[in-house]
Amino acid sequence: MPFRRLIPWVFALLAQCAWATPDGRALYIQKCAACHEFSGAGGIGLPLNEQKFRDYSDDYLFKTIRLGRPGRIMPAFEEMSDSQVRAIIAFLRERTHTKGRDYDPAPLKGDAARGKALYARHCVACHAADGMGAGKGTGVTLSRKRAFMVMPAAIANPGFQKAATDRMIRQIISVGRESSGMPAWGRQLSQKDIEDLVAYVRVLGSQVPKRPELAADEPPSHVYESPYDFKTTVANVKETLVGNNFRIFPDRYLEQGVADEFEVNTHQIGIRFCNFNELYGMLNIEPRLGVVLPCRITILERPDGKVLLVVPNLRVISRWFNNDQLVDLWDHMEETFNEIIEEATL
Numbered sequence: 001m002p003f004r005r006l007i008p009w010v011f012a013l014l015a016q017c018a019w020a021t022p023d024g025r026a027l028y029i030q031k032c033a034a035c036h037e038f039s040g041a042g043g044i045g046l047p048l049n050e051q052k053f054r055d056y057s058d059d060y061l062f063k064t065i066r067l068g069r070p071g072r073i074m075p076a077f078e079e080m081s082d083s084q085v086r087a088i089i090a091f092l093r094e095r096t097h098t099k100g101r102d103y104d105p106a107p108l109k110g111d112a113a114r115g116k117a118l119y120a121r122h123c124v125a126c127h128a129a130d131g132m133g134a135g136k137g138t139g140v141t142l143s144r145k146r147a148f149m150v151m152p153a154a155i156a157n158p159g160f161q162k163a164a165t166d167r168m169i170r171q172i173i174s175v176g177r178e179s180s181g182m183p184a185w186g187r188q189l190s191q192k193d194i195e196d197l198v199a200y201v202r203v204l205g206s207q208v209p210k211r212p213e214l215a216a217d218e219p220p221s222h223v224y225e226s227p228y229d230f231k232t233t234v235a236n237v238k239e240t241l242v243g244n245n246f247r248i249f250p251d252r253y254l255e256q257g258v259a260d261e262f263e264v265n266t267h268q269i270g271i272r273f274c275n276f277n278e279l280y281g282m283l284n285i286e287p288r289l290g291v292v293l294p295c296r297i298t299i300l301e302r303p304d305g306k307v308l309l310v311v312p313n314l315r316v317i318s319r320w321f322n323n324d325q326l327v328d329l330w331d332h333m334e335e336t337f338n339e340i341i342e343e344a345t346l
């Protein structure tokens with residue numbers, strides 16, 4: 001075959017190779033950046049910076065992405081292929097200029113009873129007695145009033161426990177987290193002390209208090225059918241809200257750039273409302289709530305003419321934020337939601 005006729009084949013082959021390798025940067029932007037920030041500075045999620053990446057094995061990162069942090073906001077990414085997960089790790093490695101570190105997976109043999117006493121003295125203020133974190137919330141805090149800039153991670157969480165080997169935990173405790181206020185314990189504790197602490201961290205992992213499970217099929221939103229047509233339903237909901245002393249918000253009401261997902265579709269409308277005390281109370285507890293502000297009823301008309309009312313399931317959303325104060329407030333709001341829907345569809 002003359003060489004010129006081969007050229008298209010070569011290109012086709014190259015194109016196929018490029019296509020076959022998932023783009024880690026694009027995947028990171030799509031799957032992770034919303035919580036960890038494009039730069040890796042952290043936000044709702046913890047920082048993903050050079051210092052920690054020096055200590056993390058690729059195996060830890062792989063398992064963390066796959067397992068997530070059950071019960072916390074970090075999702076388990078089960079739908080990605082192994083090569084996609086590896087592409088994200090490769091992208092993060094390149095960006096942090098770090099190489100994966102390997103740890104011998106053999107467990108250490110620390111003394112958990114001694115570790116318990118050390119933990120009570122040195123760690124409990126930040127990680128809490130149950131190892132679930134003394135800070136309210138997750139990730140990097142945005143509010144000035146918080147005691148922590150970076151919320152201490154939940155070290156008893158089953159996702160962390162399964163992803164991290166004993167030796168990696170020993171390393172993290174020894175070098176600390178300069179950037180987020182966790183001291184380097186290797187300077188003041190002996191190697192034995194640190195291994196005893198690792199043993200106790202494992203005990204915490206085995207004792208995680210089980211929160212009452214939400215049913216596996218608990219949906220992130222509730223859907224109700226309206227007996228009225230679209231226009232009447234919208235009018236009813238607004239009337240009910242106003243009658244209950246709620247303020248209905250114009251489309252843009254928060255400076256935090258809430259995306260307006262209800263734009264042009266005239267058969268779908270999102271009504272945002274709140275009682276100002278409730279709203280400010282919530283934003284005070286968790287400023288990032290602006291992003292998923294729960295005071296919202298979506299009304300939509302399906303092609304078959306049925307009119308549906310969709311409200312967020314606050315029980316699901318509150319779990320994501322790991323914040324009991326919000327859970328309490330939202331329990332109360334859920335009652336309000338139910339009353340409004342009932343009145344509007346009566």
Ligand code: HEC
Pocket residue numbers: 028031032033034035036044045046047048052061064065069072073074075077088137138139152153154155157
């Ligand atoms: C919805 C928000 C969210 C998304 C999306 C998310 N994370 Fe996370 N991530 C978190 C939170 C919150 C934590 C801290 C968990 C905790 O509270 O203990 C975390 C923790 C982590 C950790 C552990 C950090 C540490 O210091 O041990 C890694 C690694 C991580 N995320 C990587 C990723 C990657 C890679 C993606 C994308 C594939 C991703 N995350 C997507 C919220 C998120």
Ligand code: HEC
Pocket residue numbers: 046047118119122123124125126127150151152153154155160169172173177179180181182183185197201
């Ligand atoms: C001043 C608060 C503070 C103290 C005291 C502290 N930590 Fe931490 N710790 C943190 C913070 C904050 C993080 C998360 C840092 C980050 O991801 O940037 C963390 C992370 C960790 C991690 C890694 C968890 C993960 O998901 O990456 C382990 C393990 C850990 N701490 C164990 C300990 C132990 C054991 C002690 C006691 C010897 C201790 N810490 C004391 C604040 C603290």
